[in-house]
Amino acid sequence: MPQTVQAVIARAKGAPVELVDIVIPDPGPGEAVVAVQACGVCHTDLHYREGGINDEFPFLLGHEAAGVVEAVGEGVTEVAPGDFVILNWRAVCGQCRACRKGKPHYCFATHNATQKMTLTDGTVLSPALGIGAFAEKTLVAAGQCTKVDPSADPAVVGLLGCGVMAGFGAAVNTGGVQRGDSIAVIGCGGVGNAAIAGAALVGATTIIAVDVDDRKLEQARHFGATHAINAIREDVVEGIRALTGGNGADVVVEAVGRPETYEQAFYARDLAGTVVLVGVPTPDKQVQLPMIEIFGRGGALKSSWYGDCLPSRDFPMLVDLYRQGRFDLGAFVTERIGIGDVEAAFAKMHHGDVLRSVVVMEG
Numbered sequence: 001m002p003q004t005v006q007a008v009i010a011r012a013k014g015a016p017v018e019l020v021d022i023v024i025p026d027p028g029p030g031e032a033v034v035a036v037q038a039c040g041v042c043h044t045d046l047h048y049r050e051g052g053i054n055d056e057f058p059f060l061l062g063h064e065a066a067g068v069v070e071a072v073g074e075g076v077t078e079v080a081p082g083d084f085v086i087l088n089w090r091a092v093c094g095q096c097r098a099c100r101k102g103k104p105h106y107c108f109a110t111h112n113a114t115q116k117m118t119l120t121d122g123t124v125l126s127p128a129l130g131i132g133a134f135a136e137k138t139l140v141a142a143g144q145c146t147k148v149d150p151s152a153d154p155a156v157v158g159l160l161g162c163g164v165m166a167g168f169g170a171a172v173n174t175g176g177v178q179r180g181d182s183i184a185v186i187g188c189g190g191v192g193n194a195a196i197a198g199a200a201l202v203g204a205t206t207i208i209a210v211d212v213d214d215r216k217l218e219q220a221r222h223f224g225a226t227h228a229i230n231a232i233r234e235d236v237v238e239g240i241r242a243l244t245g246g247n248g249a250d251v252v253v254e255a256v257g258r259p260e261t262y263e264q265a266f267y268a269r270d271l272a273g274t275v276v277l278v279g280v281p282t283p284d285k286q287v288q289l290p291m292i293e294i295f296g297r298g299g300a301l302k303s304s305w306y307g308d309c310l311p312s313r314d315f316p317m318l319v320d321l322y323r324q325g326r327f328d329l330g331a332f333v334t335e336r337i338g339i340g341d342v343e344a345a346f347a348k349m350h351h352g353d354v355l356r357s358v359v360v361m362e363g
């Protein structure tokens with residue numbers, strides 16, 4: 001029987017989010033219904049609400065979640081009811097041209113649920129990143145459920161489902177940061193600070209945090225930044241060069257998604273260095289760079305989708321590091337809130353008050 005549950009939707013561009021009843025179909029072949037336990041508020045949810053991703057309103061928001069599988073459809077073998085899972089937005093297909101080239105972390109045809117969740121009047125919802133987990137329950141493709149150690153706190157490990165994984169992987173997977181490297185991270189929200197934590201974990205020796213908010217820079221030091229630059233008070237490119245022997249950093253991660261910060265990243269890296277864009281720009285943003293500088297500086301200008309992660313490989317590994325006390329995932333959770341508090345959490349994010357607000361479901 002289809003179920004009716006509470007969920008947070010964005011009905012129209014820029015309008016405050018609403019808590020409404022939605023209808024969840026029984027899982028069909030290859031699908032699973034998950035009882036959500038916790039879901040973090042990511043900046044990308046706000047991008048959806050602002051119409052910055054696409055216009056397929058109404059959106060069912062929330063995509064950084066952990067919960068328990070309630071039911072699975074026909075043919076599902078990878079998870080079973082009762083399994084504790086982190087939801088992912090990279091259920092690799094195994095058959096697209098990226099998968100066939102042995103690069104499933106780029107999979108171009110990731111799986112989502114085939115059936116649609118709807119409003120009670122039948123209006124079809126677009127789940128953010130194919131998840132939609134500011135909801136008591138959600139319907140996903142079974143491959144979007146990654147089993148992890150059930151003793152972990154859902155509010156903490158759910159963050160691996162998006163922002164923390166994206167930032168960590170931007171530094172370690174896409175940027176290829178290694179021991180002894182220098183790295184600068186521009187924008188130290190949940191994503192940027194995870195890049196810093198990742199760089200520290202793999203042994204980068206110079207880790208420069210850049211933000212416009214001193215509170216974020218303080219948190220960055222906690223995650224392993226060796227230096228901090230406040231972009232309001234200091235010239236970012238000069239500051240990063242000064243801290244890297246006049247050369248620039250081996251890797252610069254841009255975790256804001258704006259042209260001015262991208263240009264800073266471009267000029268703040270060493271010759272043959274790597275720029276990683278993990279911040280998501282809105283479609284109106286443009287950058288202009290002198291072509292001779294693109295050539296003359298060499299190296300790589302990369303983008304990082306979801307930190308080039310493979311959920312089945314990376315989520316259990318990061319949960320282990322967290323449980324061993326080697327990766328302070330818990331420090332990303334600034335506050336635990338109710339399902340009715342998402343709009344307030346957007347305001348706090350906008351004012352820089354939080355790394356992550358996490359919706360925790362009752363019951």
Ligand SMILES: NC(=O)c1ccc[n+]([C@@H]2O[C@H](COP(=O)([O-])OP(=O)(O)OC[C@H]3O[C@@H](n4cnc5c(N)ncnc54)[C@H](O)[C@@H]3O)[C@@H](O)[C@H]2O)c1
Pocket residue numbers: 042043044047162163166186187188189190191192210211212213216231255256257261277278279280281304305306307349352354355
């Ligand atoms: N590529 C991916 O797969 C992926 C995944 C998740 C999130 N994202 C994107 O990453 C970005 C960051 O997400 P978040 O959740 O960490 O957001 P956030 O709002 O928590 O953090 C953004 C940070 O950037 C800082 N900032 C703003 N303007 C700045 C400037 N001019 N210079 C330096 N710092 C500045 C803010 O003070 C804040 O600390 C967003 O664009 C989000 O959509 C990308």
Ligand SMILES: [Zn+2]
Pocket residue numbers: 092093094095096097098099100104106107108109110
């Ligand atoms: Zn694929």
Ligand SMILES: [Zn+2]
Pocket residue numbers: 042043044045063064162163
């Ligand atoms: Zn996200």
